[in-house]
Amino acid sequence: MSLLPSISQSHSNPKVIYKLMDRGGQHLYHFIMFNIGGLIYILNEQTNPNICNIPVYMQRTTKFQIEAFDILKDKFTLITDISKEKDYIIKQIFGVPCTAASGHVGDNLEIFAPAIRKLFLDRIPDRIFDKNKRIFITRTKSETFHYGQLRRCVMNEEQLKKDVLEKHNIQYIRLEEYSFEEKIRLFNSSSLILSSLGGALACIVFANKKTKIVEMLNNGPIDEVTHHYSNLTSKLNLPYYRYSNIVEDNWGNFNVNTQDLNNYLEQIVFKT
Numbered sequence: 001m002s003l004l005p006s007i008s009q010s011h012s013n014p015k016v017i018y019k020l021m022d023r024g025g026q027h028l029y030h031f032i033m034f035n036i037g038g039l040i041y042i043l044n045e046q047t048n049p050n051i052c053n054i055p056v057y058m059q060r061t062t063k064f065q066i067e068a069f070d071i072l073k074d075k076f077t078l079i080t081d082i083s084k085e086k087d088y089i090i091k092q093i094f095g096v097p098c099t100a101a102s103g104h105v106g107d108n109l110e111i112f113a114p115a116i117r118k119l120f121l122d123r124i125p126d127r128i129f130d131k132n133k134r135i136f137i138t139r140t141k142s143e144t145f146h147y148g149q150l151r152r153c154v155m156n157e158e159q160l161k162k163d164v165l166e167k168h169n170i171q172y173i174r175l176e177e178y179s180f181e182e183k184i185r186l187f188n189s190s191s192l193i194l195s196s197l198g199g200a201l202a203c204i205v206f207a208n209k210k211t212k213i214v215e216m217l218n219n220g221p222i223d224e225v226t227h228h229y230s231n232l233t234s235k236l237n238l239p240y241y242r243y244s245n246i247v248e249d250n251w252g253n254f255n256v257n258t259q260d261l262n263n264y265l266e267q268i269v270f271k272t
Contacts, residue, residue, distance in 0.1 A: 015088040017055045017079060018042050029202035029228065031065055032116060039076065040115045053077050057090065067180035071123050109235045117205050117236065120184055127188050129208045134170040134192035136160075137200045152196045152252035154216070163258035168265065175200045187211065192269070197252065201229050204238060212239045212269055216256065219244045241269050 020038045035058070042054060057079045058065065069078040079085065121127070139153040154160055165172060170192065178186060184206045187193065191208075195201055196216045204213050215229055219242075233240035243264055246254040 015055060015085070016091050017057050017082070017085065017088050019057045019090050019092055028064070028199040030199075031068070032202045032205060033112070035065075036068070036116050036119070037112045039072070039119065040112055043075075055079055055088075057082055064180045064183075068120075071120060071181055071184075074123070075119075109231060113205055113232055113235045120206060121188070124181060124184055124188070127185060129191070129210060130189050131191045131210075132169070133190045134168060135173045135186065135190050135194070136165055136170050137173050137175050137193065137195040137198070139196055139198050139200075140174075150251065150253060152198050152248075154196060154256055155253055156255045156258075159258050160256055160261075164262050164265070167262065168270075170194060175203070196254075197229070202232075204229060204232060205236065207236075207238055209236075209238065212241065212272075214241045214243055214265070214269055216243045216246060216254075216261075218246060218248050239272070 018038075020035045039056070042056070046054070052075055054076050056069070056076050059080075061078070061080050066078065066080075069076060082090075138157060139151070140157065161172060164170065173186070175183060175186075183203050187203045187207045188211075189208065190211055192212050192214065193201075193204065193207065194214045194216070201213070201215065204211070207213065213229065213233055230240055230242065232238075243261060245260050245264070246256055248254045
């Protein structure tokens with residue numbers, strides 16, 4: 001990795017600032033798996049495991065990203081305005097590399113997923129698993145993150161609420177309304193997480209080992225995009241189920257047969 005000098009270097013030992021790759025914007029999956037994955041690289045470079053206040057620079061940070069670094073404040077200091085710094089050098093840390101084919105999947109989830117999980121859970125005290133807590137994550141505001149286009153949304157949510165969610169005491173969740181720590185606690189305390197494919201499921205990296213993940217997604221081609229979360233759960237040894245009796249439109253939106261989904265949950269998921 002190269003060291004790039006800053007404009008100002010008046011001291012013989014300038015501060016080293018690690019720069020995380022500016023990538024993914026408000027996409028939760030990209031931030032957790034790629035940017036936070038970059039922090040694992042940084043930690044692995046440190047010769048002193050007890051080192052703290054490691055300066056990390058990110059451009060165009062969002063509210064939830066700042067909240068995430070607040071959890072890690074004993075180890076990292078987030079810098080969002082590099083113009084206020086003096087006597088420093090930038091060390092380029094580009095986060096977790098991707099496969100050339102997809103541009104999405106980081107390398108070796110077997111190493112990075114548990115490391116990311118530990119990094120945060122070690123700093124979230126008093127976590128309590130609730131065997132009766134079940135959640136459904138809606139994507140009715142997904143157009144906010146996809147240039148105005150609704151994507152991978154259950155179109156008949158009202159029927160889903162009536163026929164499935166209410167019947168099985170499954171809580172309806174808008175994950176964007178939760179802080180980063182609340183997201184971690186929500187996933188770590190829930191016994192069931194039901195969702196269509198989306199960035200919110202990146203939080204399963206923080207799920208309890210007893211949490212059952214049910215992803216609503218067509219079987220589709222065998223590629224990295226459709227296997228983001230089956231791959232992730234396999235590396236973390238989390239119970240994973242894929243409900244695929246759906247027909248998606250060109251944007252991944254679909255109506256769900258609520259009776260069939262209800263039977264799937266009762267006969268397959270809840271019985272295991």
